[in-house]
Amino acid sequence: MCGVEVAGFERVLSRAAFSYVRIVREYLRDAYVHLLASFPKGDFMRPLGLRGEEVVERIGPWRQLEGVRARVVSDGLVALTIPGDKCDSRLLSTLLEKCRFAQPDFDVYPTLYSSVFVIGAPGAWDSGVTGKRVNVGILDSGVDAEHPALWVEKEFNFSWGSDEDTLGHGTHVAGIVSSMDSKYKGVAHHSELLSAKILAGPASDSVIIEGYEWLKDHNCGVINMSFGRHTGNPINDLLREPIRRGWRSGVVNVASAGNEGPQIGSILAPGCFEECITVGAVDNNKRLAVFSSRGPTLDGRIKPDLVAPGVRITSCRSKYSSGEGEWKIMSGTSIAAPHVSGAAAILLEYCRESGVNPEPNLIKNTLMASAENLRYDSNEQGAGLVNLPEALKKLEENPAPVSLPPSKYSVAWVNPELTPTLLSELAQIQKRYRLNSVGRIAGDCLRAYGKGAGMESLRLISFSVLKSCLKEELRAILGVEERLGPQLRGRSLRKHVKNALAELERNTC
Incomplete structure (x- = not known):
């Protein structure tokens, strides 16, 4: 999905959205692409019925977009759910024809x-x-x-x-x-x-x-x-x-x-x-x-x-x-x-x-x-x-905005990436535990990484996961495993959890 093929809609996709769409299309045809898109007011009709229902009232090509779901979540903001096996350039060009900007529907x-x-x-x-x-x-x-x-x-x-x-x-x-x-x-x-x-x-x-x-x-x-x-x-x-x-x-x-x-x-x-x-x-x-x-x-x-x-x-x-x-x-x-x-x-x-x-x-x-x-x-x-x-x-004094003293810190932060070693350990842990600290988009990208998606998926996982939440959940899993009886414990699982925690500590500033 590069070059001429995406020329009709790539201008409105954020860099993360561009990577996300490509990963789902090439590695996860059974998954969905979840986007949050901004439209000029009036250019996207509010769906009738309850939140989350299929769009049933839309002028033009929307009536032919079977399987695509959309809901208006705020003025001008639309959440789109697109089947991975139908997420081709033609459909995306139609969906995003009047879109101003689209990004992944990130997890918080x-x-x-x-x-x-x-x-x-x-x-x-x-x-x-x-x-x-x-x-x-x-x-x-x-x-x-x-x-x-x-x-x-x-x-x-x-x-x-x-x-x-x-x-x-x-x-x-x-x-x-x-x-x-x-x-x-x-x-x-x-x-x-x-x-x-x-x-x-x-x-x-x-x-x-x-x-x-x-x-x-x-x-x-x-x-x-x-x-x-x-x-x-x-x-x-x-x-x-x-x-x-x-x-x-x-x-x-x-x-x-x-x-x-x-x-x-x-x-x-x-x-x-x-x-x-x-x-x-x-x-x-x-x-x-x-x-x-x-x-x-x-x-x-x-x-x-x-x-x-x-x-x-x-x-x-x-x-x-x-x-x-x-x-x-x-x-x-x-x-x-x-x-x-x-x-x-x-x-x-x-x-x-x-x-x-x-x-x-x-x-x-x-x-x-x-x-x-x-x-x-x-x-x-x-x-x-x-x-x-x-x-x-x-x-009572109606204070003006506060001018804070200059900071010794400058804009120097780059989102610290998760490592291939850590992703390998998480893949083993997920065979037994569902990780709540790994959201929908990160979970899909973790699957894609296992199928060979490479550094592009790793960067998107890193951007979609908070290390603090991941560490707390891994510690909780370790505590659960320690409390289980010897016959129920997963000795290899505890090793994977400890290795993942050690890798997180090594790569945390």
Whole structure:
């Protein structure tokens, strides 16, 4: 698929999409190509019926495209699923005739690495602001609505999994924002929780966008996004489009920075987007977490914007997830982000009660202008640690955007590739375990690599997998194997897992 053959549509495919289409066509005819495509408004008719149904109303050649499925996930953004055995140049030229840009429908992963007093929340509560009448959207793995410390106003499942929060990630995040427990009280414990379940393992960009639009349409003032993936272009990434529109319409977007630290330039999407308040992690002694992703972004901007507690934080446990009891300890920038979402909800309540227009830029400027400087580099801590009492004082001053000190870090990050040795070990592990840290696109490329696809597939796998998530899952598998009886253990499997972990450690900066 090169040269003249792709001339009709290659102009709109990202480099990753071009490689992905070629790999599926040449090595995986039984698989599907999953693309996210941007069309000018009005040039793609919204399908009738439920989400995910076949397109049945479209002028012209669309009626002949049997087997192709499409759904409009946001204004101008369409998720396309194309059978590999039909993905020829003629079909792609027809599908993408009026397309502006297309990229793989990438998978995103929870930014979890295997409080409220630190940011001064009780001082804000003493002022009478607790997030009342502010809708906070949890875009995550769902929320256990039966947890005694939580109250969920509305919820919807956009994922491929069950309605329950079997990962436990979203429930933990929701508790940090809005737990009503007297001991483990959420930052904005009187806020209104709305849950859009998009994670049941990895989730595609298109599902993320659908969940985000649903939360925005239900008047969420804050949307928390504790997940991430790599991006090669934080300016033109299609995931940015709905998030940018939400910010401009008044939604405060809060995103985790990622757990790919201490590598510089490792901020994940959506945290690398300008229209997000991006949050790194510190421990309860205000020390930067080694796993917290560092900036700058690939276009040279300082990120994260703030840091918040994200090491060994106790919050709500979903009864459908692993563990026992009502509470669970977790770490990660996933856990830091909801501290800032709760802080944003408190500032929104204060604005509304004071007659101040609660624009997202005002909330972001206020949180950054009032943050406690922890004396780390700007691309490690942003403006510093969230300080809610100071933020309430600063809000009345209508602070200007914060100018951060110059960083010692430059744009020098290249996505560290997984090695052929590691891929060989993962192929053996997958014979017994399904790896949730290897999403749909990476899984297909891993199969193609085994069939001889070579370095092109290896680069796409590396771009589609987060090493931090892969390491945590391999450690969990090793723990399961160690607990099995001698007759059930896979001695060779444990060797493959240990070899994979060793290879990851060798190739992690």
